[in-house]
Amino acid sequence: MQYPLIGRQLLLNLRWVHAFYNGAVLLLFFYHGWLGGTIRRARRAKAPLPFPAIRRHRKTGPALVILGVTGFFIGFTLILLHTGNVLEYPPHLFTGLAIAILLMTTWTISRKIKGPDSPYRTPHFAMGIAILCLYLAEAFLGLGILFNWLPVNPPL
Numbered sequence: 001m002q003y004p005l006i007g008r009q010l011l012l013n014l015r016w017v018h019a020f021y022n023g024a025v026l027l028l029f030f031y032h033g034w035l036g037g038t039i040r041r042a043r044r045a046k047a048p049l050p051f052p053a054i055r056r057h058r059k060t061g062p063a064l065v066i067l068g069v070t071g072f073f074i075g076f077t078l079i080l081l082h083t084g085n086v087l088e089y090p091p092h093l094f095t096g097l098a099i100a101i102l103l104m105t106t107w108t109i110s111r112k113i114k115g116p117d118s119p120y121r122t123p124h125f126a127m128g129i130a131i132l133c134l135y136l137a138e139a140f141l142g143l144g145i146l147f148n149w150l151p152v153n154p155p156l
Helices: 008-044 051-082 090-110 121-146
Strands: none
Touching: 008 051, 008 121, 051 090, 090 121
16 A cells, blocks of 8 residues: 555645644533533532523533544545555654543533532643643644644654
8 A cells, every 4th residue: 555545735735634633622612611611610619500501511512522532533544545654743642642632531521420529620720620631732732733843753
């Protein structure tokens, strides 16, 4: 098999699509985190709960999980089409994989949150913060790949 499997110009364009898609998902996750933080602050202060924010947070969470995991698989597919070597950019791959796993785990835990004093709230919060931090690292690594700041197969 000869790589890349698709035209180089199309591959370059798809890399940009991947970057903009995941950039938009990153911004949506920060908005989602802001909603979650608003809810958490009100709950901890024993203030009236911001029900519109709760409704939005609950409604958009599953959709964002799907968008985030889809972004990982889009990048995975692109590297397969480009070189066939999924370990071409190991830090970017493993950070994206960690994000995808954390997203699915966070969603699973969120389904168990029942009542105001649920023990699952703190792990949900901690994983959300971890997801946001990993997304920032992933964006930095992705920009490094896109603009050739990072070498191919850097030593681990």
